[in-house]
Amino acid sequence: MTVESRQWLKYFSPTQSRRPAVLKQLLENHLTTSALFWGKAYDLLEYIALPISTANFEAELALLCEQGFLQKTAQGMLLTKKGTKVVQVDLMNHAQFGMPAFFHGFDWKNWEKMFLLMVQVASELSYQNSNYFVIANDLRTQYRFKEWLKKYGKERLLSEVQTSLAEFLSQEDPKLATLFCEQLTGHNQLGKTRNQLATIYDYSLTDLEVLWLDMCSRYAQFLLTKGQALSELVHFYKRNSLLSESNQKTYELFLAQKKLTEIAKIRGLKLGTIQEHLLNAALLLADFPFAQVLSSKLTSELKSFYGETPILEWDFKTLQATLPDISFFEYRLYQIERIIQDGVRT
Amino acid sequence: MELELERFLQQNFGYEAFKLGQKETITSLLEHKDTLAILPTGTGKSLCYQFIGQYLNKPVLIVSPLISLMQDQVEQLRYQGQKATVALNSSLSYSEKRFVLNNLTQFKYIYISPEMLSSNEVLGRLQALDLGLFVVDEAHCISKWGPDFRPDYLNLGRIRHFLGDPLTLALTATATENVAQDIIKELDIKQAELIRYPVDRPNIFLAVEKFTDQAQKDEYLFSIMQKLHGAGIIYFSSKKQAEKIKQQLIAQKISTAVYHADLSLTERFLVQQQFLTGQLDVICATSAFGMGINKADVRYVIHYHMPNDLEDYVQEIGRCSRDGALGVALLLYEPQDLKRQEFIIQKSLPDRQQINYFAKQKALLENFSGEELELLKRLFANGYSATQILELVQIRQKKRTKALFKLLEYIETKECRRQFIATYFKDQAPKHRIKNCCDRDEPFDFSQLKSKNHKILKKESLKTSDYQKILAKLFKDYELK
């Protein structure tokens, strides 16, 4: 999805200048430890893999700088006063993602196909018609769906699709629910494309796309919390853990109290890589056991060393002069723990 | 036999009678003759091999060059109840491909791209099948001299032998005598039955309008769109222009949508189905549209930009009025169009620099896309040297330019357009008719088209109760709250 360039502004801040680079990496799901660290510090992690195209990212930001909404700095870009005003207005007037964090580890493209397929099949079933063109001409989606149908049967499909849609939509703004339903295909009823909806109603294409993807993802989340048979279909597309498979393996060994050098040996990876995996886990998960690495002695040494210095202004080199035995890994981990405890004031 | 075929047709396909050329083709195949059938667009070529598949109750392998066409055909067959239909092409993911190959015996109709046939594993699996028929669709792609040449098609002769020389049907809508001979030669068919029907579609009025510039063209288009009713297709060679004209037609309250390569698969599905079911009147399309479209009452096909050649033109206007009622094929021309098309031809072929560069580092090609580099990839994959490719490209460039200028001749002709086309394809030339033939004597009278008025587009406002109504329509026994 592409956004009108102005809509980038809401992801920027008047004080956090590294945002452009960090944001781009997060949106593109290019999760390096450094991108995750700054993402955490700037509170941007909920935008990981958000479905917004970065194809024209640089060009659009350059334009916004030219127009005085953003301002270049040595480290990146800052939101100007003029930009801040625009953000306030745009947030009111344009569609927003209600649950952006859900897109992390969510294969929304294939979920969209599955969702449209299950609605169409349920609809045709209710009319007892089996002669129709199938909306998803994608083998894997069709195959997965058939397997599910074999397991749970047609009645289950029809009743769960109907009741879950009705219940989910009853909590939505009815007008937006209508825009959503207009895009569904079923018996003797073809969905409208977003282009067509933009023509008929007064909505921009960008807003319609956000509305659709937002509701598609929240409906998926709704099905997961309901835990009925349909939730199995969502599970194909939503990863359980926020960690990548490899990070998860490292983390599990860590939770099993293995030493880092031992984990590196088991996994056949360098120690540095294992440390990165654990930093990623500390950044992405809510319950990382910091104490397993940072002794209370080290923690209090670090605490007294930095005192009231703002967290993002800490410097590893000066620390090393005082505590020569400390590793960068321990330092970074402590920094993360403090960001989580105190938040970052900028 | 005759009666039996007709009864079989009715019982299995629900048609009362065969269309032009179908029965001849089927009879020839049932007599175990390898057959080349040149049948005009809209005559239901695919029925020929479906019929054989059903009649012999054996699997049918169909080699088809275009992924989009393949998908359409697969959907069409599935819709008709042939669920055991599958397409093997590059759009499949690795695991999907594995799934299909491991279950190949489950399928009755197997569509395959020529590139896929270069895999030994695929060939091995196919060899194990007891094929009832080997079909080469769009067989003109085999001709090196033709504009649509596909290098992988040149392997089909060898592959046919490898598969044990199954009964073979080569299909195409347009082929000059030379191309027909090329097809038979390259498929290495000893004795081929040639079935050819003239390309002329007597119920389509042929017209060309010339302008001095694009503004004048646009003005004309918008004025006739007010007079034209019913379903129509407007072809463009640029996506951008298709989008622009669509917007302007919408402003005129005409229900229209674009169809081109940038649409998602779901959007393509929706637009195509809306058009088929009459919810959309006009499609602004690039040539990607219409391959598998079976809509009998398309009343006009307008070319906003000229196509590549007469072959393409005849194919595309063949989507008009398949029900036999009067329709019109209108080509709009202004001098810039020729330059545009020449440029497109040039861009579709790799140039000397590209050929030499990638010849030295073939692996790099994997990182690039584009029509000309795709072709280059396939030529390298088939063992062509840089010199051979350069030669081929030069010949092809000349051929395509020549074909383009033939189309320009068609545009410029003062004679009967129907006769012009027939002569080009070496068909017997029909007589120019006074009424409803072409614009030699007078322009087309748009009021003659028998079709419903265009639907008028309305702006609407959203009502809060609407979503419940949609759900109630989607699900038969849905209870309104």
Ligand SMILES: [Zn+2]
């Ligand atoms: Zn004539």
